[in-house]
Structure formats: C-alpha cells, structure tokens
Amino acid sequence: MTAAPLLELRDVRCDFSVERGFLRARRTLRAVDGVSLALRPGETLGIVGESGCGKSTVANLMLGLIRPSAGAVLLSGTPIDRMDRRAVAQRVQPVFQDPYASLNPRKTVRAIVGLPLSVHGAAADPGDAARRVSAMLDMVGLPRHLADSYPGELSGGQRQRVAIARALVLRPNIVVCDEPTSALDVSVQAQILNLLLDLRRELGLAMVFISHNLAVVEHVAQRVAVMYLGRVVEEATAAALFRAARHPYTQALLLSVLTPEPGRGIPDARLGAGFPDPLAPPPGCSFHPRCPLAEARCAATAPALAGRGEGEGTVACHVAGALNSAMP
Numbered sequence: 001m002t003a004a005p006l007l008e009l010r011d012v013r014c015d016f017s018v019e020r021g022f023l024r025a026r027r028t029l030r031a032v033d034g035v036s037l038a039l040r041p042g043e044t045l046g047i048v049g050e051s052g053c054g055k056s057t058v059a060n061l062m063l064g065l066i067r068p069s070a071g072a073v074l075l076s077g078t079p080i081d082r083m084d085r086r087a088v089a090q091r092v093q094p095v096f097q098d099p100y101a102s103l104n105p106r107k108t109v110r111a112i113v114g115l116p117l118s119v120h121g122a123a124a125d126p127g128d129a130a131r132r133v134s135a136m137l138d139m140v141g142l143p144r145h146l147a148d149s150y151p152g153e154l155s156g157g158q159r160q161r162v163a164i165a166r167a168l169v170l171r172p173n174i175v176v177c178d179e180p181t182s183a184l185d186v187s188v189q190a191q192i193l194n195l196l197l198d199l200r201r202e203l204g205l206a207m208v209f210i211s212h213n214l215a216v217v218e219h220v221a222q223r224v225a226v227m228y229l230g231r232v233v234e235e236a237t238a239a240a241l242f243r244a245a246r247h248p249y250t251q252a253l254l255l256s257v258l259t260p261e262p263g264r265g266i267p268d269a270r271l272g273a274g275f276p277d278p279l280a281p282p283p284g285c286s287f288h289p290r291c292p293l294a295e296a297r298c299a300a301t302a303p304a305l306a307g308r309g310e311g312e313g314t315v316a317c318h319v320a321g322a323l324n325s326a327m328p
C-alpha cells in the first residue's frame with residue numbers, strides 16, 4: 001500500500017444557504033458536489049474552471065477554513081476537523097489572490113511575516129524570530145530595507161511576496177495557492193509564478209494551484225482537475241490533459257487559452273449559453289446546455305467519473321466516455 005495522501009478530499013460536498021429574490025427565500029447552493037482529490041508529497045495539483053465553479057470553496061475546505069456538508073477532508077489520513085487549528089496551519093498554508101485584502105495595512109512587513117511564529121510559539125526567542133523573518137524575506141526576494149514598510153507602501157508583486165513569506169515562515173509542507181497571480185499586473189505575474197516554482201523546489205513543497213487560466217496551470221502542475229459547477233469533470237496528468245483533453249468543457253477551456261484576444265474568455269461560438277445558475281443547475285450533465293456534443297442522455301442522467309482510457313485519469317462525460325471505450 002502507498003502512504004495516505006498528504007491532503008485528500010473524499011466525496012466532499014459543500015452547501016451554502018443563501019437568500020434569493022424579493023422574498024429573500026432561503027435556498028441551498030451546492031458549491032462543491034461530490035469532489036474527490038488527492039495530493040501526494042512534492043506534487044502540484046492544478047485546479048481549473050470558470051469563476052463560480054467552486055475552486056475557492058475547495059481551497060477553503062483544504063485549509064480547514066470551512067467544513068464540508070458531507071464527505072471528509074483528510075491531512076495525512078486524519079480528518080481535518082478532528083485536528084487542532086494550529087496543527088492544520090503548521091502543515092497547510094494559503095496564498096490568496098488578493099494581497100491587498102489579505103495583509104493587515106497597519107502592520108509592517110516584519111510584523112506580518114513574524115506573526116505566525118509568535119501565534120504558534122514557533123521561535124526560540126525574539127532573536128530567532130527576527131532571523132527567521134529575515135531569512136524568509138531573502139527567500140522571497142524582498143529587499144531587507146522593506147521590512148519596516150507597510151503594505152500600502154509596496155507594489156502588488158511585493159505584497160504577494162510578503163503573503164508568500166508569511167505562508168512559508170512556519171515551513172508548512174503544503175501550500176494552497178488560490179489564483180495567486182490573477183490580481184497582479186501581467187508583467188509581474190511571471191515573476192511571482194517563478195518564485196513559487198523556485199520555493200516549491202527549494203522547500204520540497206506540495207502545492208495546490210488554483211487558476212481560471214489553463215495556460216498557467218499547465219506551466220506549474222503535474223496533475224490537473226477541471227471543475228464545472230461544483231464537480232470535477234476531468235482529471236489527468238498535465239501532459240495527458242494538454243495532449244488529449246477528453247471532456248468537451250476541457251477542450252473549450254483549451255480553445256480559450258488559444259484565443260488570441262486575452263480576456264475574451266471561452267469562445268461563445270463553441271459554448272453557447274453562459275455559466276448556469278448555481279441555484280438551479282441543469283439536470284443530467286450540468287454542462288449539457290453549453291456542450292457541442294450533447295445528446296438526449298446528457299440531459300437525463302449525470303455521467304460518473306470514469307477512466308479516460310489512455311493512461312491515468314478520469315472523465316465524467318457520456319460522449320467522451322463512449323469515444324474512449326471505442327478506442328483500441
């Protein structure tokens with residue numbers, strides 16, 4: 001038997017209760033629906049999908065910030081909700097999209113990066129804490145003279161370096177990056193991405209890398225899960241996915257990566273209707289109203305994840321599944 005994954009989601013569901021409409025009626029929004037994922041030591045798992053498909057909810061579940069409505073989140077085989085919050089934080093740390101929102105504007109860089117050390121009682125003494133903060137700032141490429149600056153005095157890229165230093169100062173073995181470069185200037189995005197890749201190698205980190213941009217995920221992930229409306233619709237090694245995407249949604253995402261106009265999103269010609277209402281997901285395969293290959297059965301029953309047929313991975317599609325099994 002192989003060891004338990006570092007981090008695992010086992011058939012996880014996450015419902016939110018929301019108020020809807022003029023009468024403010026309570027409705028259940030299923031943000032994550034039966035998601036199973038595993039992260040192994042040293043691996044980077046990419047998660048992609050359009051805005052609203054449940055990526056950040058998955059990130060928050062992985063960080064123990066929200067509890068699943070059903071299913072389990074496990075850290076090295078232990079349910080995360082049975083672990084002490086601090087024990088979780090020592091192992092898994094986040095880097096969020098917006099360094100503006102996630103850094104306390106009234107604290108200096110030094111205080112922000114040092115805070116986890118004091119909260120966790122992780123430093124032997126103040127001298128040790130100061131040394132570890134300085135080492136961390138060096139590691140993320142922040143000049144030491146910025147240690148006494150406030151977040152408002154820094155550029156977007158510098159702020160994200162601070163957020164990364166804070167995430168790593170306790171030396172977690174897992175980092176969950178939720179759109180870590182999406183709020184940054186294009187010119188800075190590659191720098192931050194390369195920094196994360198360097199740190200991953202130097203520190204032997206396992207990483208979950210969430211992005212709506214498949215091109216970014218291809219660059220960093222060994223394995224990729226594609227989400228649509230709360231579900232994983234395809235999962236495969238990055239190499240297999242980019243060589244031969246099976247799910248029509250993954251194929252459409254790949255096309256949008258190839259779209260010459262940035263920001264145009266998924267080409268409408270291929271996908272028709274926009275993202276569906278998460279409070280009223282389409283029956284059957286929730287992608288069927290936008291799918292160029294949809295057949296009658298796609299509106300009737302939801303396809304289960306099944307082997308992609310070629311090498312590793314799974315896909316949830318009646319049509320791609322049929323293509324698959326017809327192949328030698």
Ligand SMILES: Nc1ncnc2c1ncn2[C@@H]1O[C@H](COP(=O)(O)OP(=O)(O)O)[C@@H](O)[C@H]1O
Nearest residue numbers: 016018031050051052053054055056057058278
């Ligand atoms: N705290 C919340 N309360 C109610 N609905 C939420 C909450 N967080 C997320 N949602 C809803 O859950 C769905 C998934 O959201 P999210 O995980 O943020 O997606 P993504 O990160 O892929 O954009 C969306 O429909 C969103 O509106």
Ligand SMILES: [Mg+2]
Nearest residue numbers: 055056057178
């Ligand atoms: Mg998000």
